Amino acid sequence: MKHIHQPQRHSLLSAEPNIHESSHILNSSAGQWVSIGPHNKIVEAKIDNYTYTMDDVTINYSDIGKYTSIASHVCINPTDHPMDRVTQHHMTYRRKDYHLAETDDETIFAWRRSHRVTIGHDVWIGHGAIVMKGVTIGAGAVIGAGAIVTKDVEPYSVVVGVPARPIKKRFAQEVIDTLLDIAWWDWPRHILEERFYELNDLDTFIAKYK
Structure with a gap:
């Protein structure tokens, strides 16, 4: 990454x-x-x-x-606003932008991250x-x-x-379980290139790689 x-x-x-x-x-x-x-x-x-x-x-x-x-x-x-306050406006937590405080209310951002x-x-x-x-x-x-x-x-x-x-x-659940087990998305690039065209045929793909 x-x-x-x-x-x-x-x-x-x-x-x-x-x-x-x-x-x-x-x-x-x-x-x-x-x-x-x-x-x-x-x-x-x-x-x-x-x-x-x-x-x-x-x-x-x-x-x-x-x-x-x-x-x-x-x-x-999408980001939420605090509905339990008198105002939902983001000035209550983006306080610095409005020159209302020297720091923002980081509790709101921490909640969003969680x-x-x-x-x-x-x-x-x-x-x-x-x-x-x-x-x-x-x-x-x-x-x-x-x-x-x-x-x-x-x-x-x-x-x-x-x-x-x-x-x-x-797909049927059996096919879904098989695809999840194969986990083709984890193949390295050289394997993807070798098997690329097989991604177009579900039945053949399942039979070959299950």
């Missing part, structure tokens, strides 16, 4: 993270072959190998696995979906466009709606 602060841009993808120049990255890390699209805002996140984001994506306090596909206008772990989102490998998150605080999404899952995910999602489940609910599994 490579620590990233400033945006980078390459004409083609490479082992180096490809970060669009318009995106804002703060205290985050990205693995090899990661691509971050335009106008993203990413705060204190870990993004593993081959994962990519499209435009206008927000990611806060999250751990994201390998080969995950994040569509446009997705928001992962409710990270965890997204597994090979997950597809559809356009405009929102993944709420503290949620875990299993490998191979699909999050439908516009869904609001408030609960954990099992591996290879398809969830849709507001709030998101499971509508089916992508």
Whole structure:
């Protein structure tokens, strides 16, 4: 994993993270072959190998696995406001910005950090979906466009709606268990290259590598 602060841009993808120049990255890390699209805002996140984001994506306090596909206008772990105070306005904890105190209220930020989102490998998150605080999404899952995910999602489940609910599994449970055991996303690059075209044929893949 490579620590990233400033945006980078390459004409083609490479082992180096490809970060669009318009995106804002703060205290985050990205693995090899990661691509971050335009106008993203990413705060204190870990993004593993081959994962990519499209435009206008927000990611806060999250751990994201390998080969995950994040569509446009997705928001992962939106930040909450303190509803138990007289005012919900962020001046009560971003006090320095408003010249109301010499320090910010770090308890709010510590609380946000303690409710990270965890997204597994090979997950597809559809356009405009929102993944709420503290949620875990299993490998191979699909999050439908516009869904609001408030609960954990099992591996290879398809969830849709507001709030998101499971509508089916992508495969039979035996196939899911086998894919999780194979864990192809952990293959090193040279093995991926050797077996690349086999990823297109589920039955052959399962028979060969289970």
